[in-house]
Amino acid sequence: MDIKKWKTQYPFLDDVWDLFQDFDRTVIEDDYYVGYEEKCRFILEGKNDHLDVCMKLLRNLWLITDDPYEHISENVRCTYLNTWLYYQEKNNFPGDIINKIFHIVENIAHDSLDEPYICEYDPSYKNHIEPEQMMKLNNLIDNMDIIEEILLDNNDENHCLCQKYVHECGGIYRNMNKKYCDNEEDKTIKYNVLCEELQTFKNKYVELSSEYPDIRNKLPSLDFSNNTYITGCLYTEKKRISYLDDNSAFNQVFRNLPLIVGGMMGTSVILLILYKFTPIGSLIRSRMGKNKAMDDTLYEEMNEFGSSSYQYENMNLDDMEYNMTYHPVRNSQFAYNIG
Template identity: 25%
Template structure:
């Protein structure tokens, strides 16, 4: 899938697959694997599940929806169960569900997040609406950033997704306004309204819709124009840092250049902080757009970045739910390697 079509919710669920997989329990997962006759995917899911339960408080941030992390965690579990055992009447499904609850009670004893995924089976139609609503709310912030702040075009896939999500939101809002029956998607609507209000999620609209290829090309052009408007030049920090910001070339405004020299840490901060802010801005563009190679080439031409970023660089500051983990799962009879696909 073109990364312009990537959604925050998909990225989060993928992170749960591998975020704390190295903290799984080898003995318990081997026992479960044998009990389910080495059913494909069970061992890996077991490791992910136990690792996430152990490290629940350290799971990727959901920002505005962090207090509803438990909801998304239950959704992740149910989605994994459906993929592992499409037939809920399969005895293995019942065994797996029972084991999940057992693991949950063993590793998640503080009760701040309770298992709720078995209830999703009762009315799968309610579940689908609830999940789609939660996912759209989680995806909204990044979609709005791309469309309204960055002026990026939408792909046809994203445009259709937004239209269907708004249609679902309005449908649920009308239904929940008159029903007295407790429905999970009505509870989801109320939680979302606490964050975004009654109408905000219905206002999102693509200004331009293109094919994935055309959208990618246009985003490249937008980023190139932005890079053309800003230049950096590094000098020895013993003597100072010089940054040149060229503004409004087409309008003929006079270029402005600010040179700051410093000899102590206080003076250094006044120069370094704005520079770091700009670098972080370009990192966001690098990290969350599908044109990493193009952006890297442009940055190298301007000698913005030289060498390899270390583990304590600004890279870590922006990872949050969007960074990736590569690790291996220990296993008696075979080993599975995880190779992350970055959202670029």
């Protein structure tokens, strides 16, 4: 799990990412380090393999049981702990040791606390398909209060990222539901656990959208893909939006037109200077002296063109490019596909 990446993509869920970082914090910093180490050495039968993860799990379980967290309930913390455990099991942390640790913490809690919260081990995470995608869906449901607050405030610094996240979750649900739960056999047999979780997500999502009418228009449909642009967030991606394809021949011409015109003006001025003030100009005029009428006409035309060219000398080429290429299109609507 790349917590740093997720903190960048979804900073409004910082309480969740801080919790995962706490789960992974080294136990040596804790006051009960000695007690955790003794119990884990007993569980591991004196072996050092998995000692670090064992102490972390023991510590994390006990904190959920006995230490309230300001922003996240025990149920949600337990769910996230099982998610964290999934990644530890991927690194070969044995399931039988996990069961022993949960059992020991439960016994200690019942012996020492009046009404302890018991976090139960959920081995179904081992069988999860696309667990990180499911985690995104669950995070949305578990943190809907935070998401509602952000979506209600158009000036919130995370407003657009939050809208993008909600649309991303809508796409995740639709894609996974179509991929794994599209027929009755997959839905009830092959992927029954996943499909039940997706249905649970949908039920909660529908309930939440009805509970928060002020943000309902910002919550995408789960039944079909609606190519809806995100209000007020068109420019947050910091990408240049063009009415024309960058590779189109028409756009190529307009992109290069200022250079062409600038080159033509520069060439005309240089030719005029050469013609009037250099030996080359004298040579040209002497040869053209055979036809005085032609010489006079050409001289007048070049003077006229030269004088008209000087009006561009103080013009910034960047301004010229803007004036020549920017043509606002009225009555158009941008569509921003988040999928």
